[in-house]
Amino acid sequence: MSAETAAGPVASGPVPGALPIALDALGGDLGAAPNVEGAVQAARAGVPVLLVGERTRLHAELGRHTGSAGLPIEVIDAPDVIGMDEHASDVRGRPEASINVCTRLVKEGRAAAAVSMGHSGATMASALLTLGRIRGVDRPAILTHLPAQGGFTTLLDVGANADVKAAYLAQWARLATVYLRVLEGQENPTVGLLSIGEEDHKGSALVLEAHALLRELHGLGHGQGINFYGNVEGNDIFKRTTDIVVTDGFTGNVVLKLAEGEAKVLLGWVKEALSSDLRSKLGGLLVRTRLRGLAERLDPGTYGGSVLLGVRGLTFIGHGKSDARAVKNAVLRAARAHEAQLVPRLEAAFGAS
Amino acid sequence: MSAETAAGPVASGPVPGALPIALDALGGDLGAAPNVEGAVQAARAGVPVLLVGERTRLHAELGRHTGSAGLPIEVIDAPDVIGMDEHASDVRGRPEASINVCTRLVKEGRAAAAVSMGHSGATMASALLTLGRIRGVDRPAILTHLPAQGGFTTLLDVGANADVKAAYLAQWARLATVYLRVLEGQENPTVGLLSIGEEDHKGSALVLEAHALLRELHGLGHGQGINFYGNVEGNDIFKRTTDIVVTDGFTGNVVLKLAEGEAKVLLGWVKEALSSDLRSKLGGLLVRTRLRGLAERLDPGTYGGSVLLGVRGLTFIGHGKSDARAVKNAVLRAARAHEAQLVPRLEAAFGAS
Numbered sequence: 001m002s003a004e005t006a007a008g009p010v011a012s013g014p015v016p017g018a019l020p021i022a023l024d025a026l027g028g029d030l031g032a033a034p035n036v037e038g039a040v041q042a043a044r045a046g047v048p049v050l051l052v053g054e055r056t057r058l059h060a061e062l063g064r065h066t067g068s069a070g071l072p073i074e075v076i077d078a079p080d081v082i083g084m085d086e087h088a089s090d091v092r093g094r095p096e097a098s099i100n101v102c103t104r105l106v107k108e109g110r111a112a113a114a115v116s117m118g119h120s121g122a123t124m125a126s127a128l129l130t131l132g133r134i135r136g137v138d139r140p141a142i143l144t145h146l147p148a149q150g151g152f153t154t155l156l157d158v159g160a161n162a163d164v165k166a167a168y169l170a171q172w173a174r175l176a177t178v179y180l181r182v183l184e185g186q187e188n189p190t191v192g193l194l195s196i197g198e199e200d201h202k203g204s205a206l207v208l209e210a211h212a213l214l215r216e217l218h219g220l221g222h223g224q225g226i227n228f229y230g231n232v233e234g235n236d237i238f239k240r241t242t243d244i245v246v247t248d249g250f251t252g253n254v255v256l257k258l259a260e261g262e263a264k265v266l267l268g269w270v271k272e273a274l275s276s277d278l279r280s281k282l283g284g285l286l287v288r289t290r291l292r293g294l295a296e297r298l299d300p301g302t303y304g305g306s307v308l309l310g311v312r313g314l315t316f317i318g319h320g321k322s323d324a325r326a327v328k329n330a331v332l333r334a335a336r337a338h339e340a341q342l343v344p345r346l347e348a349a350f351g352a353s
Numbered sequence: 354m355s356a357e358t359a360a361g362p363v364a365s366g367p368v369p370g371a372l373p374i375a376l377d378a379l380g381g382d383l384g385a386a387p388n389v390e391g392a393v394q395a396a397r398a399g400v401p402v403l404l405v406g407e408r409t410r411l412h413a414e415l416g417r418h419t420g421s422a423g424l425p426i427e428v429i430d431a432p433d434v435i436g437m438d439e440h441a442s443d444v445r446g447r448p449e450a451s452i453n454v455c456t457r458l459v460k461e462g463r464a465a466a467a468v469s470m471g472h473s474g475a476t477m478a479s480a481l482l483t484l485g486r487i488r489g490v491d492r493p494a495i496l497t498h499l500p501a502q503g504g505f506t507t508l509l510d511v512g513a514n515a516d517v518k519a520a521y522l523a524q525w526a527r528l529a530t531v532y533l534r535v536l537e538g539q540e541n542p543t544v545g546l547l548s549i550g551e552e553d554h555k556g557s558a559l560v561l562e563a564h565a566l567l568r569e570l571h572g573l574g575h576g577q578g579i580n581f582y583g584n585v586e587g588n589d590i591f592k593r594t595t596d597i598v599v600t601d602g603f604t605g606n607v608v609l610k611l612a613e614g615e616a617k618v619l620l621g622w623v624k625e626a627l628s629s630d631l632r633s634k635l636g637g638l639l640v641r642t643r644l645r646g647l648a649e650r651l652d653p654g655t656y657g658g659s660v661l662l663g664v665r666g667l668t669f670i671g672h673g674k675s676d677a678r679a680v681k682n683a684v685l686r687a688a689r690a691h692e693a694q695l696v697p698r699l700e701a702a703f704g705a706s
Contacts, residue, residue, distance in 0.1 A: 149618055159549055162557040196512055196606040204515040204603045234607040235614025250557045251604055253549040254587040258608055261588025262615050265502055269650070270623055273643035280643050286636025290626035297622070 020048035022102040022111035027118025038327020048072035088121030103130035112338035113314030131313035136350035140310030145303040148240035159253035166209035192232030192242030305330035373401035375455040375464035380471020391680020401425035441474030456483035465691035466667030484666035489703035493663030498656040501593035512606035519562035545585030545595035658683035
């Protein structure tokens with residue numbers, strides 16, 4: 001193991017199930033440690049991983065995991081990295097940047113997917129430049145999952161496009177529908193359009209136009225159609241009124257960060273309340289395990305990161321503060337998306353239009 | 354007491370402190386009961402109230418409160434009411450609709466403020482039509498408070514304007530600054546512009562333009578200037594990174610409803626976790642009182658509703674599901690805004706421009 005190129009035995013064959021996941025191994029706020037540990041966990045679960053980044057650092061980090069030598073993990077040297085404070089457009093002139101190496105491995109069929117906890121703008125830019133768009137998709141969108149009553153709500157776009165057109169929202173509704181069908185086995189997921197009133201006539205000019213387009217898509221054939229519920233409001237996201245909520249990348253990003261931020265603050269208040277006096281402290285001790293389960297449910301890492309939908313290749317974007325568990329979940333989700341042939345199925349759905 | 358007109362002793366004098374609050378007494382999802390009970394509580398706290406609505410129903414409801422006869426409460430008959438399912442524009446042709454009677458009482462100087470838990474669009478429309486805009490304000494905005502770390506965050510617009518211009522955001526930042534100065538004694542509150550990245554160059558086209566305007570306002574004289582912090586993100590709202598967060602009415606409304614909806618679902622999960630087994634149930638019993646305090650902190654009614662800023666008269670808009678406590682808090686807040694001369698001080702600030 002630990003070959004310095006991707007030409008090792010793992011990546012040599014075209015067998016889809018055995019293709020490794022290319023992990024941008026120095027990406028994210030926490031550096032190599034959680035990425036490498038997450039890769040080790042994913043490899044132990046049977047998913048081969050290409051660790052892309054500065055060779056010596058990655059080997060050193062790998063060396064800290066005893067027993068990792070027998071795992072399907074390779075290191076691919078990429079001396080350059082796009083820092084969190086650099087511009088997304090910097091990916092253009094830097095072919096050796098780790099994220100560019102990851103997306104190129106996908107493009108060349110040597111990796112099943114690119115996964116990065118690093119600069120999300122750079123990851124998007126690299127995927128777009130290297131992999132290109134699915135025919136019929138004007139703009140790729142970032143899809144994510146939020147914990148909600150009885151499961152999770154699928155939300156997109158959460159940040160790829162701050163300014164959008166109504167047609168994008170309609171395309172994203174179709175992409176997300178196929179995504180849930182392929183990855184979650186939901187045959188006919190419901191789609192809600194985020195607005196500021198349930199009534200059809202309420203909302204911004206953009207929402208009114210998108211509403212009409214989504215209404216048209218509702219009831220088309222299984223390949224192209226969506227199951228449009230109508231407008232939903234902010235409170236419907238946690239109520240899980242619909243399986244999918246579609247919105248522009250500005251509102252979606254605010255929603256995602258607000259939801260995560262509020263969960264954090266509220267759980268902090270609950271903990272505070274449970275240690276405010278002796279009686280509460282005793283009660284807090286008794287309920288500790290249950291609250292830990294709740295905290296895990298609210299952890300963004302539980303859902304395996306976000307996926308960039310609409311590019312011709314699998315690209316997963318994780319939280320900058322992802323721990324090893326979140327990295328592992330993202331890698332496993334990427335492998336599952338590859339096995340389920342997500343990209344070909346998205347292309348087929350749009351090819352029918 | 355119970356005079357049928359507003360020409361009673363309470364409303365006859367121009368003494369600001371003694372002017373009653375006009376309450377749209379049948380407004381809201383729960384009808385007369387919480388409005389009348391809230392009015393009784395406010396009157397007991399020393400704030401005179403005009404109950405505006407269908408006379409017989411209001412007298413009947415008032416009759417259920419023993420001891421209310423001696424309180425400074427009058428009933429003003431308004432046979433018509435704008436239903437929750439009617440259009441906001443319906444206020445135009447219906448002068449006897451309760452919300453129109455309320456705003457007219459303010460316009461005529463017979464009430465200090467209009468307060469409604471009813472149709473918020475109709476309340477806005479009525480206030481705009483009857484009271485007009487403050488000079489220099491293009492569009493009024495709805496300002497509200499969200500619970501946050503160590504206090505609350507002031508957010509606007511939360512729904513009056515789905516489509517906006519950058520100049521509106523700059524005006525709202527000034528309105529909110531004066532509001533917090535006058536009502537909360539915060540001399541120099543910080544203003545954040547809601548965006549999808551802290552960096553100045555990130556955000557939608559609208560945000561980039563608004564950022565430049567807010568930057569200009571920063572550092573002007575005390576009368577016109579604002580204390581601009583820069584861009585903030587969704588997670589900054591509960592962290593209380595800034596005192597004020599300014600955004601368009603679409604995003605703000607989504608934020609408000611998401612925040613309320615998430616708090617509700619999360620508290621439900623905490624309660625569920627505390628009753629999942631015997632051990633947790635026992636713990637739950639011990640922490641019950643503390644959690645009740647937390648639930649109250651998260652209750653939108655705690656903050657006394659929202660205020661429509663930018664019209665020439667005080668107008669408060671409450672949650673449709675407001676209980677008596679929320680109604681009382683909104684009435685008390687309205688009285689405080691009147692005593693503090695909020696509208697004249699807003700006019701003075703804009704007059705200086």
